[in-house]
Amino acid sequence: MTDFIDKKNTTFPVYLTIGLTIVFFTILEITLRNIFPLFLGIPLTLMSLVYWNMALPKSVGLFWAIMCGFALDLFQDIILGSNVMIFLISSYLIQRYFHRLRALFRVQQSLIVASMILIYQTIFLVTFSKFSSSNFLELTFFTFISALIWPLIFGVLRFIRIRFTYVN
Amino acid sequence: MNNKELKQTQISQTAIFTTGSMRASKIFPSFFLVTCIFFSDFFLNYSKDIKVFFLNASQPITEIPSAIGQIYSRATFFFSSQNQLFVEIETLRTEIEELNFEILKMKSIQNENDELSQLLNYSKKGKFTFSMLGEIKSKSFFPNESLNIETDIKKLNDNMIVINRKGVVGQIKEIFPKSVKVFPIYAKGNIVPAYINSNGLNIILKGLGEDKLFSIENLSSDVDLKIGDEIFSSGLGGKFPKGYLIGKIKKISNNPNLKFQTVEVQSTAVFNNGSKVLFISP
Numbered sequence: 001m002t003d004f005i006d007k008k009n010t011t012f013p014v015y016l017t018i019g020l021t022i023v024f025f026t027i028l029e030i031t032l033r034n035i036f037p038l039f040l041g042i043p044l045t046l047m048s049l050v051y052w053n054m055a056l057p058k059s060v061g062l063f064w065a066i067m068c069g070f071a072l073d074l075f076q077d078i079i080l081g082s083n084v085m086i087f088l089i090s091s092y093l094i095q096r097y098f099h100r101l102r103a104l105f106r107v108q109q110s111l112i113v114a115s116m117i118l119i120y121q122t123i124f125l126v127t128f129s130k131f132s133s134s135n136f137l138e139l140t141f142f143t144f145i146s147a148l149i150w151p152l153i154f155g156v157l158r159f160i161r162i163r164f165t166y167v168n
Numbered sequence: 169m170n171n172k173e174l175k176q177t178q179i180s181q182t183a184i185f186t187t188g189s190m191r192a193s194k195i196f197p198s199f200f201l202v203t204c205i206f207f208s209d210f211f212l213n214y215s216k217d218i219k220v221f222f223l224n225a226s227q228p229i230t231e232i233p234s235a236i237g238q239i240y241s242r243a244t245f246f247f248s249s250q251n252q253l254f255v256e257i258e259t260l261r262t263e264i265e266e267l268n269f270e271i272l273k274m275k276s277i278q279n280e281n282d283e284l285s286q287l288l289n290y291s292k293k294g295k296f297t298f299s300m301l302g303e304i305k306s307k308s309f310f311p312n313e314s315l316n317i318e319t320d321i322k323k324l325n326d327n328m329i330v331i332n333r334k335g336v337v338g339q340i341k342e343i344f345p346k347s348v349k350v351f352p353i354y355a356k357g358n359i360v361p362a363y364i365n366s367n368g369l370n371i372i373l374k375g376l377g378e379d380k381l382f383s384i385e386n387l388s389s390d391v392d393l394k395i396g397d398e399i400f401s402s403g404l405g406g407k408f409p410k411g412y413l414i415g416k417i418k419k420i421s422n423n424p425n426l427k428f429q430t431v432e433v434q435s436t437a438v439f440n441n442g443s444k445v446l447f448i449s450p
Contacts, residue, residue: 062198069202073215074222080215081206088202092195 014059017164018052021157026068030075040121040138042146044153045072049087050113051157053094054101065091078128086120106151114147280443286333287446296409298323298449302330305347307440311377314341315350317445324348328447329408334438336401336412340447350445353414354380354435361404362414366397370404373414373433382415382433389429393420399433409450 025048033041045068052060069084076083094101101109121139209215245251284301291299302319317330321343330338330350339358342349353360356377363370369391373382387393397417403410419432 062194066198066202074219077216077219079206080209080218081202084202085199085206088195088199 014056017160018056018060019064021160022048022052022064022068025153026071029072033075038138039135040124040142042142042149043117043120045069045083046087046090046117046120047113047146047150047153048157049091050094050116051154053091054098055158055161057095057098060091060095062088062091078124082124082127086123090116090120106154109154110147110150113150114143117146118143283333283442283444287331287444290331290333290446291448296448296450298328298447300324300447302348302445302447304443304445313352313355313439315439315445316347317350318347319447321346321348324447325449327407328449330445330447331409331412332438332442332445334441335436336408336414337437337439337441337445339407348447352380352435352439353437354382360408360414361402362399363402364393364397364399364417366394367391370402371399373399376432380415380435380437381418382435384431384433387429387431389422389424389427391429393417393429393431395420403450406450409448 022045025044029041029044032044049060049065049068052064065087066084069082069087070080072083073080101112104112118139121142125135125139245254287301300319300323302317304315305318306316308314308316315330315338324340324343326340326343328340329336330340336353338350338352338355340348341351341355351358352375354375354377356375358375360373360375360382361370362373371387372385374385375382395417399414399416401408401410401412401414413436415433415435415437417431418434420429421431422429
């Protein structure tokens with residue numbers, strides 16, 4: 001039904017482009033967490049997943065969400081599957097409502113992404129009993145930063161999508 | 169045009185209830201699988217092993233940037249003036265090592281010369297009827313303590329005494345075609361005529377073989393001795409040269425009910441010292 005929206009690609013495989021960008025953001029997230037050794041960070045992987053689920057829902061399967069989730073679990077030394085479950089639920093919900101999300105203004109999208117990140121990080125803090133005043137500050141700070149950089153990520157990924165996955 | 173817009177509107181209206189590839193029927197099995205993995209890791213904690221495996225597997229890739237950095241720094245270093253200095257330093261370091269080795273050799277030669285000089289002094293002062301140098305080739309340690317010494321065996325006989333720069337150390341026990349075997353002076357059963365320096369009493373020392381000890385044979389209980397008294401070779405019997413320190417009294421067991429007292433003498437001979445020895449006949 002959404003075939004006419006997800007235009008066929010002949011320049012670069014869509015699936016590979018999505019995978020490469022998600023892997024890139026995962027590596028970037030891990031690198032940033034290495035540089036700033038805090039409990040929380042900017043969830044770039046989740047944000048890129050949100051974008052691709054919203055932009056090309058038919059092309060994003062479970063595979064990338066699961067793989068990147070496991071990679072983050074391994075890096076963060078947390079129980080295997082913690083990130084994956086959140087990524088799966090997020091992907092499902094975004095794909096469920098992607099038409100509505102697409103129609104929103106960028107600021108509104110930022111607010112929704114920030115809310116998702118707030119929930120995502122809170123789940124981690126509660127699950128791993130790390131809820132302290134300093135972590136609360138981290139949570140607020142990274143939620144705010146994530147909302148701010150969402151338009152940037154959106155723009156970069158949109159440029160990549162148009163540049164590499166569309167036939168003009 | 170109108171038809172196209174109409175079609176898009178219809179699709180938009182219905183599209184709210186569509187999903188991408190991820191329908192509920194698809195996500196439930198995946199979610200169930202991930203939950204199973206979550207709980208199995210919670211109880212079995214195998215994620216650390218997986219992490220270690222991946223770290224090991226990806227090690228060559230993760231080391232590429234540092235390897236490139238090293239190659240680059242080496243390449244730039246090779247063409248720099250620092251490299252010349254580095255090469256010069258390395259050359260000087262090698263020269264220093266060679267000189268150190270020379271110093272060690274010279275020290276060794278000096279030590280050998282000192283040893284020979286002392287042995288020659290012994291030879292001159294001792295006025296021995298015969299003396300000859302020998303070089304230690306091998307050493308055996310307790311319980312069969314001995315020295316294997318290379319020398320001209322034609323002029324040697326079984327009764328000769330061996331001294332090194334520390335004093336009398338032993339005597340010839342066996343003569344082989346190219347070398348001699350020397351046992352220590354304190355070898356078990358070895359008899360050394362001696363005198364106690366404090367009272368001039370002539371005694372017979374008998375080697376015990378263990379712990380460089382002698383015992384004094386048939387020493388009367390009346391003789392007054394002190395621990396630490398020095399004992400010198402008396403030269404009686406003509407086998408050992410006179411006036412060489414043999415040992416010091418270590419232990420005295422004097423029982424008034426017995427006729428003789430038991431005395432242990434600690435040998436002062438340093439059997440394994442140096443590399444040269446002097447064979448002498450008093």
